[in-house]
Amino acid sequence: MTATVIDGKAFAAKVRGQVAEGVAKLKADHGITPGLAVVLVGEDPASQVYVRSKGKMTVEVGMESFTHQLDVDTSEADLLALIAQLNDDPAVHGILVQLPLPAHLNSDLVINSIDPAKDVDGFHISNVGLLGTGQKSMVPCTPLGSLMMLRDHHGSLSGMNAVVIGRSNIVGKPMAQLLLNDSCTVTIAHSRTKNLSDVVRQADIVVAAVGRPQMVTGDWIKPGATVIDVGINRIDKPEGGTRLVGDADYDSCAAVAGAITPVPGGVGPMTIACLLANTLTACCRANG
Ligand code: GUN
DSSP, X not given: OOOEEOOHHHHHHHHHHHHHHHHHHHHHHXXXXXXXEEEEEXXXXXXXXXXXXXXXHHHHXXXXXXXXXXXXXXXXXXXXXXXXXHHHOTTOXXXXXXXXXXXXXXXXXXXXXXXXXXXXXXXXXXXXXXXXXTOSOOOOHHHHHHHHHHHHHXXXXXXXXXEEEOOOTTTHHHHHHHHHXXXXXXXXXXXXXXXXXXXXXXXXXXXXXXXXXXXXXXXXXXXXXXXXXXXXXXXXXXXXXXXXXXXXXXXXXXXXXXXXXXXXXXXXXXXXXXXXXXXXXXXXXXXX
């Protein structure tokens, strides 16, 4: 079997188009422009690339983009003061603090200082609790984008066996929660899971979110299963230079799977599209 390639780039462009329409309507009907504030502490090159890309796409859908680049040695008090100011700013409807933060900053404290209504990452403990109890919340962008691709491909996910590899707060846990809310039978596997390949072989849906390049190989995949690859890893090419690969070994998995997301061009673009969709949602909720 050769897998259907789930085109995240095209899907994300469609979602951004819908967001742009929503933004235009808000402006025309109510004179309101949604605003997204992104806070980056330090100069991690990968984070800088993500933040620039988020800013560019925010403007492209017609929203206001506010980027706050802070020194790597910014104090917790200063960061909390900035977040308090953004919480109070009526022009800001969404706030994202780029992770990881430098080690001297307490990420939980910082995230939980964001107004939950402006928490477009869905990381605030209130939003985590709302998602965990199946209530309306802000949903983390990478799992939300992955879920949208799964629903688009399969229609209903009800009764499917899903294995999520990775237990991070950003991807693994909320992904599992979303799949459970869609009536999947969900297993969360991680670095201590015994017989991982046997566990994964039971899955109709595999979500790979471990941050280990090409770890999941085709012999782990049940024929016809769907593979959602959340990994973005840079590896050396034998001929020199580098390239991006996922947590799944694309060629061997694509030979067995029914459907697979590529890296790049799969989950990645959907993450930013969902961030913009969450910002629009936050703005609409804030304005009744
Ligand atoms: N770092 C890696 N992924 C994310 C994300 O989805 N949100 C934030 N805030 N930081 C990240």
